[in-house]
Amino acid sequence: MRTKLKASILFIASFLTGCSDKPDTPEAEANIYQKAVYYNELRPAADKARDERRKPVEVLAFSGVKPGDKVIDLLGGGGYYTELLSHVVGADGHVYLVNSPLFVNFTKDQIAERLANNRLKNVTRIDGPWNALGMPENADVIFIVLGYHDIYVPRPNNPDFEADPDAFFEQIHASLKPGGKVLVIDHAAANGTGNEHASTLHRIDEAFAKQDFEKRGFVLVKELDVLRNPNDDFTKDIWKKGIMHLTDRFIHLYEKPLNN
Template identity: 65%
Template sequence: MIKLGSLLSVLAVLVGCSEKPPVAEHDANIYQTAVYFNSLRPKEDRRDDAQRKPAEILAFAGVEPGMKVIDLLGGGGWYTELLAAVVGDEGHVYLANTPLFLHFTQPQMEARLSNNRLKNVTRVDGEWTQMNLPEEVDLIWLSLAYHDIYVKRPNDPSFEADRDSFFEQIKTALKPGGMILVIDHAATSGTGKEAAQTLHRIDEEFARADFESEGFVFVKSLDILRNPADDYTKDIWAKDIMNKTDKFIFLFQKPMQ
């Protein structure tokens, strides 16, 4: 007999995969192809497409075949899968995690990379102060993790970032003219970094100024993940707001010199 929980899990996957692609396969661009017509992509990943809108964000970031990309603090590699499909055989993706992210997502990450199923992906583990990032990369993808560099974790120092070291490492990793995409949960305007500690959110004005203070040039923003109904007083893990938070998306560039 099939247990109810198992049946519901199967149904959830099927429902998540039942949404019709927005374009026909022969009309799809490289981003839509990677998201909707990628036979290698795990079915369970597709459940989040509607709320994460990956094809649009990949296009916004300008990911191209042949690029060298870091999925920084990418956890289980949900975006790694898509980035790998877009950059193709001539490109490469580095899935980089610190102990904090490995603690929560290592089984998912290892399953994704098992048996060399993503041949153009390299796993990179490192400490916050030595993330072992490659250099001369075209793009750094930083999704829903930037706020974590401001969370104090006195009970486990290996989980706590060093802000200055973090920025120094990403500047070293990016080639001149390289880009960094930042997606994060918005906090109340004017609160700076204080909401990161308790609500896992960060003020977008603070975020922009933070990257600009390190020499990055703001290029553009995308409002596709905005939710004006979000309650900024709630933790992002609150049941009624989880996966529905208001999110900002910024693209920055490292200067040519």
């Protein structure tokens, strides 16, 4: 058991080092994350065009996801990260693209195109209501990329699109194996604003996010700063011209404790 654990730690560490975001990295020298991003012939051109602003090599390495893992791309929308994760976990792993009605509504055509003709053979699509998303158990890693703030957006005119935060976190907890990780990326709001700007500006206070996950039984493991923008104007909606795709984004990795 100790041997397997040590091997796993060494495996992850080897890929966390030297993981700079360089498209000119020779394939022979590339790690699994660089190969997934730069040497994956299946990737659509539209995905590649988003790489510069999303830093997927660094994000994947930070998550620690590895071949053979069971991963959930939660609220993954059209599946940008699903595609990459599919390549990283390989034939012995599996990826679940899980979306609520809100996300299906906005990305259903993208999802259908990405998964057409079983092009990602190790990916399963799951569409479910917010309170019963149907996620599998014993997941190694759950990705929540730019969707966390949406659980705090009230939508009284369309209750199917509105989440119950407590039920959402309960499902995450039930789905993750002990020691499993949750990677969260979201648009930062001004300090001290909590979740009050989730519906108006599509942002959420980073300190609130930490407290939110920790009070639900998760432990913050580490943070990554590759998507920070100190010049972001926190008073602007993330879709406003000049700031769209350039927001200050925090990246957190949480763990479900082994005894939890």
